[in-house]
Amino acid sequence: MIKITTLFIFCVMTTAQVPSDTAHVRIGLALSGGAALGLAHIGVIKVLEQEGIPISYITGNSMGSMVGGVHAAGYTAAQIESIAVNADWSHLFSSRVPYGAQYLPERQQNERYIIQLQHNNFSPSLPSGLVPLQNVEFLLMELLSEIEYNTYYDFDSLPIPYRAIAVDLDSGQKIDIDTGRLEQAIRASIAIPGVFAPEVMNGSNLVDGGVQQYLPVYPLYPFEPDFIIAVLTMKKNESSSGSLIDVVARSTNIVSYEDLLVQKELAHILIEPDVDPFLASDFARVKELIAAGETAARAALPEIRALLGDRPLASYQRPVSPRVLPMVRTIMFDGVIKTNTAMLHRIITTKPGMQLDFHRLIEDLRALYYTGLFSDVNYRVQPASADSIDITIEIKEHEYGSYALGILYTNSDNMLLGIEARQDNLWGSGASMRMALHLGNPREIRLGLAWTHLFTLPFGFRLDACYGSIERAYYENGEWQADYTNRYAGGITQIGYMLGNNAFFTFGAEAWKYFNKYPALALFDTLPQQEWIVTPTMRMEFNDYNNLAFPTHGSSYRLQAHYSSPGLQAPQEYLRIELTSQQYSTLSENSIFLSGLDIGTAFGHAPWSLYYRSGGETFVGFSKDEFTTQHKILARLGFDIRLFDLFGQSENPCYIQLQIHGGYFDRFDRLAGEDDLLAVLHWGAGTGVRANTPIGPVRMFFGFGDFGKPSEYGDVRFNYIITIGREFRYTE
Numbered sequence: 001m002i003k004i005t006t007l008f009i010f011c012v013m014t015t016a017q018v019p020s021d022t023a024h025v026r027i028g029l030a031l032s033g034g035a036a037l038g039l040a041h042i043g044v045i046k047v048l049e050q051e052g053i054p055i056s057y058i059t060g061n062s063m064g065s066m067v068g069g070v071h072a073a074g075y076t077a078a079q080i081e082s083i084a085v086n087a088d089w090s091h092l093f094s095s096r097v098p099y100g101a102q103y104l105p106e107r108q109q110n111e112r113y114i115i116q117l118q119h120n121n122f123s124p125s126l127p128s129g130l131v132p133l134q135n136v137e138f139l140l141m142e143l144l145s146e147i148e149y150n151t152y153y154d155f156d157s158l159p160i161p162y163r164a165i166a167v168d169l170d171s172g173q174k175i176d177i178d179t180g181r182l183e184q185a186i187r188a189s190i191a192i193p194g195v196f197a198p199e200v201m202n203g204s205n206l207v208d209g210g211v212q213q214y215l216p217v218y219p220l221y222p223f224e225p226d227f228i229i230a231v232l233t234m235k236k237n238e239s240s241s242g243s244l245i246d247v248v249a250r251s252t253n254i255v256s257y258e259d260l261l262v263q264k265e266l267a268h269i270l271i272e273p274d275v276d277p278f279l280a281s282d283f284a285r286v287k288e289l290i291a292a293g294e295t296a297a298r299a300a301l302p303e304i305r306a307l308l309g310d311r312p313l314a315s316y317q318r319p320v321s322p323r324v325l326p327m328v329r330t331i332m333f334d335g336v337i338k339t340n341t342a343m344l345h346r347i348i349t350t351k352p353g354m355q356l357d358f359h360r361l362i363e364d365l366r367a368l369y370y371t372g373l374f375s376d377v378n379y380r381v382q383p384a385s386a387d388s389i390d391i392t393i394e395i396k397e398h399e400y401g402s403y404a405l406g407i408l409y410t411n412s413d414n415m416l417l418g419i420e421a422r423q424d425n426l427w428g429s430g431a432s433m434r435m436a437l438h439l440g441n442p443r444e445i446r447l448g449l450a451w452t453h454l455f456t457l458p459f460g461f462r463l464d465a466c467y468g469s470i471e472r473a474y475y476e477n478g479e480w481q482a483d484y485t486n487r488y489a490g491g492i493t494q495i496g497y498m499l500g501n502n503a504f505f506t507f508g509a510e511a512w513k514y515f516n517k518y519p520a521l522a523l524f525d526t527l528p529q530q531e532w533i534v535t536p537t538m539r540m541e542f543n544d545y546n547n548l549a550f551p552t553h554g555s556s557y558r559l560q561a562h563y564s565s566p567g568l569q570a571p572q573e574y575l576r577i578e579l580t581s582q583q584y585s586t587l588s589e590n591s592i593f594l595s596g597l598d599i600g601t602a603f604g605h606a607p608w609s610l611y612y613r614s615g616g617e618t619f620v621g622f623s624k625d626e627f628t629t630q631h632k633i634l635a636r637l638g639f640d641i642r643l644f645d646l647f648g649q650s651e652n653p654c655y656i657q658l659q660i661h662g663g664y665f666d667r668f669d670r671l672a673g674e675d676d677l678l679a680v681l682h683w684g685a686g687t688g689v690r691a692n693t694p695i696g697p698v699r700m701f702f703g704f705g706d707f708g709k710p711s712e713y714g715d716v717r718f719n720y721i722i723t724i725g726r727e728f729r730y731t732e
Contacts, residue, residue: 024312024313024314025226025227025311025312025314026056026057026223026224026225026314027053027055028056028057028220028223029048029055029057029220029228029229029230030058030059030060030215030217030219030220030229030263031060031064031065031216031231032061032064032214032215032231032233032234033061033209033214034063034064034233034234034275034280035283036278036279036281036282036283036285036286036289037233037278037282037289038062038067038233039063039067039290039293040231040233040273040290040296041063041064041068042289042290042293043290043293043294043295044231044293044294044296044297045071045077045293046078046297047297047298047301051301052313053308054313055160056160057161057223058071058160058162059162059216059220060162061165061213061216062189062192062208062209062210063233064216064233065164065185065190065209066140066186068162069144069164070083070140070143071160072155072162073158073182074147074158074160074320083143084290085286089284089286090283090284090650090651092133092135093131093133093136093283094131094135095132095135095375096135097110097369101501102370102501103452103460103498103501103504104501104502104503104504104541104542104543105496108548109450110372111549111726112404112420112728113404113420113726113728114407114695114725115404115405115406118401119399119402119403119421120399131196132196132197132375133187133190133191133196133197133199134369134375134376136190137187137378138366138369140182140186140187141183141358141365142359144182145183145362146322147159148181149323149325149358149381150320150322153179153182154178154179155182156178157318158320159318159320160317161223163178163216164176165177165189166188166189166191166199166206166208168204168205168206169205169206170204170205171204174213176219177189180201180202184199185201187199188206188207189209191207191208192207192208192210193207193208193211197376212259213259213263214234214259215230215232215260215263215264217266217267218262218266227307227308228266228267229268229304230263230266230269230270230271231270231271231293232260232264232272233272233273233293235276237276268307269300269303269304269307271296272296273289273295273297274295274296278292284648324387325355325356326355326387326389327353327354327355327388328354328355328390328391329385329388330390331348331350331390331391332393333393334392334393335394335395335396336397338397338428339373339428340428340429343428343429347367347368348367350391356381356389356391361379365378365379365393368393371430373400373424373430374396374397374398375398376394376395377393377394377395379394398424400423400425401421401423401424403420403422404418404419405417406418406419406726406728408724408725408726408728409722409723409725410721411720411722411723412624415440416725417438417440418437418438418439418728418729419437419438420434420436421434422434430451431449431451431461432452433447438729442468442469442471442729443468443469444466444467444468444730445466447466448463449464458497459495459496460494460495460497460498460504461494461495461496462492462493462506462508463494464492464730465490466488466491470486471484471486472484472486472625473623473624475623475625475626475627476523478706481521481523482518482519482523482524483519484518486516486609487515487516487517488513490513490533491510492508492537493510494507494537494539495507495508499542503540505538505539505540507537507538508536509534509535509536510537511533511535512531512533512534512609513530514528514532514609515529516528516529516531516608528607528608531608531609533564533569534569534570535562535563535564537561537562537563539558539559539560540559541558543556543557545584549692549696549697549727550690551584552586552653553584553586553592554583554584555581555582555583556581557579558578558579558580558581559579560578560579561576561577561578562575562606563575563576570607571607572604573604574603574605574606575604576601576602576603576606577602577603578599578612579597579598580598581596582594582597583596589642590641591639591641591642592640592641592655593637593638594639594640595636595638596634596635596636597634597636598633598634599634601630601631601632605630606630611628611629612627612629612630612631612632613628614626614629614632614634614663615719616721617701617721620636620659620684620685620686620701620703620705621706621707621717621718621719622684622703622717622719627665629665629666631665631667632664633663633664633668635662635663636660636662637659638658638660639657639658639659640657640690641658642654642655643655643656643689646693651692654691655689655690656687656688656689657688657689657690657701660683660684661683661685662681662683663682663683665682666680678709683705684703684717685703685704685707686703686704687701688702688703688721689701695724696724696725697723697725697726698724699721699722699723702721703720704717704718
């Protein structure tokens with residue numbers, strides 16, 4: 001079958017029309033797929049450029065489509081190498097919105113749970129791909145939007161004529177894409193089935209062309225090249241390890257293997273970089289992969305020179321003249337089902353009557369995507385007259401419901417489970433309604449309605465009602481006495497204003513009824529059985545952590561105030577104020593300095609249920625509820641030293657920690673008058689490790705408290721902390 005197919009293709013080529021410019025050799029370049037392995041193509045192109053071997057035509061599949069398409073658009077190998085080396089590949093091949101691009105409350109909500117699954121009318125909705133490629137699209141838009149427009153969306157008019165190879169998921173047919181948005185053609189060609197969502201072009205769902213043709217040599221034939229160089233980036237010795245991308249890549253290779261043998265026979269020169277040391281997911285090893293491509297290309301140069309002989313080479317790169325940018329006549333949205341269209345028009349800065357500015361348009365698309373309402377945004381332009389266009393912004397709305405799951409283990413609270421069901425984008429405004437159930441400590445059910453921002457305004461709103469219980473420990477003079485249960489029911493209402501993307505200010509009110517269930521011991525006789533608390537609240541928060549769940553640099557500050565009086569059901573007037581801060585400062589590539597300060601006080605007498613409870617992670621060496629006070633000053637210093645990266649992934653670092661903490665738990669005005677500071681100050685120190693993992697942060701820490709303190713003030717305390725997973729519990 002293979003020989004028959006080869007013979008047929010050979011006959012087609014030999015009977016094709018002879019090119020008019022027979023004096024110059026025109027070279028076609030076919031670039032294979034391979035995911036990260038395809039980055040070796042950059043090294044091959046780099047050597048061909050350095051050796052003065054020009055390329056007249058390019059075909060590409062998957063990563064070969066990306067590298068080849070960008071080169072066909074006029075970018076040199078050096079420029080493509082710079083883009084690849086400096087790209088954050090983990091961000092590009094993810095659906096993450098960059099930190100700082102959304103308001104802080106949005107980031108806090110999105111980071112709360114480890115697993116989120118969308119639903120449509122409460123029926124789970126499985127995504128077409130595990131990861132959308134929106135961040136890749138934004139990069140390609142920046143690189144290609146202007147050249148697409150200047151070449152009239154015709155791939156034959158690019159500096160190097162080009163074809164992207166994809167497969168129609170509905171018909172199963174291979175498609176050699178030659179017109180349209182170059183960015184979309186590349187995006188379609190890299191859509192590995194089951195990993196990345198398909199790309200919709202002209203109503204067709206397109207995926208990675210490697211499903212049928214891993215090495216696209218034959219699509220070069222309509223160009224009638226005189227000489228074909230094919231670059232194959234495929235492992236000869238497959239490994240059983242790797243990520244989902246690696247597994248799917250191996251499966252694709254098996255499916256298209258028969259066609260691969262045919263395509264290899266059609267090329268005059270086959271360059272095969274040694275990619276066996278790499279995985280299809282090794283995007284972090286881009287420099288090594290480019291070097292592998294260079295090595296293979298240099299090894300092939302003698303054979304290339306011998307076959308070309310002394311014949312002159314055609315320099316086929318055509319100049320592209322910039323077109324005059326038109327005026328924008330109208331802006332429309334396609335794909336809107338639920339979202340308020342007027343809100344979308346307020347978000348974008350491109351307006352009718354303005355001259356088309358691709359940079360501005362792409363930033364508008366980013367702003368729309370960063371709302372979190374859409375899984376994909378793109379655009380198309382259509383001529384309206386000789387000097388004006390209509391812009392259609394294509395959006396794909398999320399399923400506006402989600403289920404979320406949180407799992408957390410701590411040695412103080414044991415296993416905790418959180419389940420949340422949400423319905424988002426209520427009334428097309430971005431508002432959400434949720435029901436959360438938390439099992440463990442605390443046990444809680446919560447209903448809530450929230451706007452992280454009201455339409456396009458920087459105002460937020462929150463309304464929560466909840467019922468729950470929490471198990472606490474009671475200590476006297478550092479000694480555990482008994483456990484008791486605190487049950488609560490109540491609600492929170494807040495109105496907030498966003499102070500930029502990293503800070504917000506809220507004010508509101510809370511109303512709670514607390515029920516304390518104590519053991520039948522005399523020491524609890526003076527503590528309240530019930531408390532009714534109605535309090536106006538104020539909160540300001542700033543946080544620019546690079547990762548809310550596992551920060552390695554950035555700062556956080558939070559100021560909270562609660563006030564009540566007899567007129568609001570309180571036994572007496574009080575004002576409770578708390579300030580917490582923490583900073584992670586990068587000392588070197590592998591070391592971090594940590595500092596933090598918590599200050600809390602109460603003017604008047606705060607209710608027992610609002611006492612500060614310190615210990616555990618907030619005060620190492622001591623138990624979680626060891627200090628239950630109306631006043632606190634906690635200070636901590638520490639160093640994190642990077643040991644290694646889990647699974648070889650830079651986003652999963654493991655650090656060893658060294659920390660020292662100090663605490664004071666009496667009225668602040670008494671501190672200056674203390675004659676014996678050892679009697680009133682407490683301290684803790686210890687060491688441990690923390691690491692980021694796919695299931696969330698993991699931390700193990702061993703601390704000693706009050707070491708070196710005279711024995712009459714108590715024995716040295718020892719405590720340890722173990723946490724596995726992301727903290728999802730509501731703290732208000």
